[in-house]
Each structure stands twice: as structure tokens, then as C-alpha cells.
Amino acid sequence: QEQLVESGGGVGQPGRSLRLSCEVSGFTFSYYAFHWVRQAPGKGLEWVAVISSDGSRTHYAESVKGRFTISRDNSKNTLYLQMNSLTAEDTAVFYCARDQGTPSGPLDYWGQGALVTVS
Amino acid sequence: DIQMTQSPSSLSASVGDSVTITCRAGQSISTFVNWYQQKPGKAPNLLIYAASNLQRGVPSRFSGSGSGTDFTLTISSLQPEDSATYYCQQSYSTPPWTFGQGTKVEIK
Numbered sequence: 001q002e003q004l005v006e007s008g009g010g011v012g013q014p015g016r017s018l019r020l021s022c023e024v025s026g027f028t029f030s031y032y033a034f035h036w037v038r039q040a041p042g043k044g045l046e047w048v049a050v051i052s053s054d055g056s057r058t059h060y061a062e063s064v065k066g067r068f069t070i071s072r073d074n075s076k077n078t079l080y081l082q083m084n085s086l087t088a089e090d091t092a093v094f095y096c097a098r099d100q101g102t103p104s105g106p107l108d109y110w111g112q113g114a115l116v117t118v119s
Numbered sequence: 120d121i122q123m124t125q126s127p128s129s130l131s132a133s134v135g136d137s138v139t140i141t142c143r144a145g146q147s148i149s150t151f152v153n154w155y156q157q158k159p160g161k162a163p164n165l166l167i168y169a170a171s172n173l174q175r176g177v178p179s180r181f182s183g184s185g186s187g188t189d190f191t192l193t194i195s196s197l198q199p200e201d202s203a204t205y206y207c208q209q210s211y212s213t214p215p216w217t218f219g220q221g222t223k224v225e226i227k
Contacts, residue, residue, distance in 0.1 A: 035216070037163075044206065044218060044219075044220050044221045045155075045157075045163065045206055045208075045218040045221075046218070047214075047215050047216040047217065047218065050213075050214065050216070059213075059214040059215075060214070061214070061215050062215075095162055095163070097163075100168065102168070102169070103151070103169070104150070104151050104152070104153060104168050104169035104170075104210055105151070105153075105210035105213070105216070106153040106165050106168035106169075106174075106208075106210070107153070107155075107163070107165065107208075108165050108168075108174065110162035110163055110164070111162060112161075112162055113162055
């Protein structure tokens, strides 16, 4: 059974850092690209970052570029999001999600979400 | 960036009604559209991929259509458990992957 479990959320001060983790089980982690998607309170979904299956390629939303770093450890089946220079606008629930890998690239499995509050 | 515009932003319908949500892309994106359902406090759930393909395990009352710039998600016989917010997403020109603003469906 495919499972993605985020951890590492919490309260962070403006200007400080937090790191999210997403532990994956139930399928071969190293076969897939993964995304982070966030949702501010009462708002819609915002794509944050993506990493290729081997970790060699990453892309970021303009809103986080230069502050956030996506990475992965295929030996630990774990995805990460290092968030630096946090601002109040980063307050959101952060979801990790698997890229199905088909041309239309849907996100077919999601974690339960990790709440990050910057205050 | 490709903007995705959904309409309506919210709707209210009765059990058994047919409901249609539309999503318009800022430029032609072939069939590179996916649809998600999100219930309060839960993660999004993939319903439809590549415009019209039903994700495994999703009830057949959900369907998608469209190509180019205009896409629709239809719920053919609305059920109480369909109360949720629905999002379209494009994956044609990435990054970034962009979502519509969401459509909230309520049951009368």
C-alpha cells in the first residue's frame, strides 16, 4: 500500500529555517519524481518544487527560489524540503506528492500534509 | 506561466444532479490536464488524468473531457460524499505546474 508520511512541520520564526521530510513506502521510491505542493490557510494549491527520480534535476516556484531546497535520499526512501529565510507568507500545509511519470504528469499519491506556521 | 481559470468558484446542487466544472487554460495545452478532489483537512485526491482518464478506484460518475484550452469535470449523479473542492492542474508547460483556483461543491 502506497504511503507518504510527512514530518518536520511546526512553528518557525521569520528568517529562520525548517526542514520537512516525507518518508515513502509501498512502492519503489527511486523510480519516481516527487513534488512539494503547499496550501495557505483557506487558499488553493500552490506548486512549490519538484525533483527527478535520481535527484539530478530540480525546479522551484519563483516564490521560493533561492530559499527552499528539495532533495532526496533514495537509500532511505525519503524526500526533503529545506526551507530557509522563512516569511509569514510561507505559512501553509505542505504536501509531498508522487509524480505518476506518465506524460500528463499527474500527482497520484499524496502525503497527509505538514503544517508550517511562521510567526 | 500557464494560468488555469476555473468556473464557477462555488456551486450548490442536490443529490442526484449532474454537475459540471469548467477549467480554461491561458494557452493550448493539448490534454495535459488533471483533476483533483480535496475534502476539508485532507490531501488532494487524483480523479482524472490526461483530461479524460479515470484514476483507478474513482467512481465512474466522475468524468473529464476537453482539449486545447477548455476542459470540463462532470459529476453525473451527485452524491453526499462529493461535497469537496475540485482543482484542475496543467502539466503541459512546466515548470511551474499550475492549479486552478478551485471550485467548492456543496450539497443542498
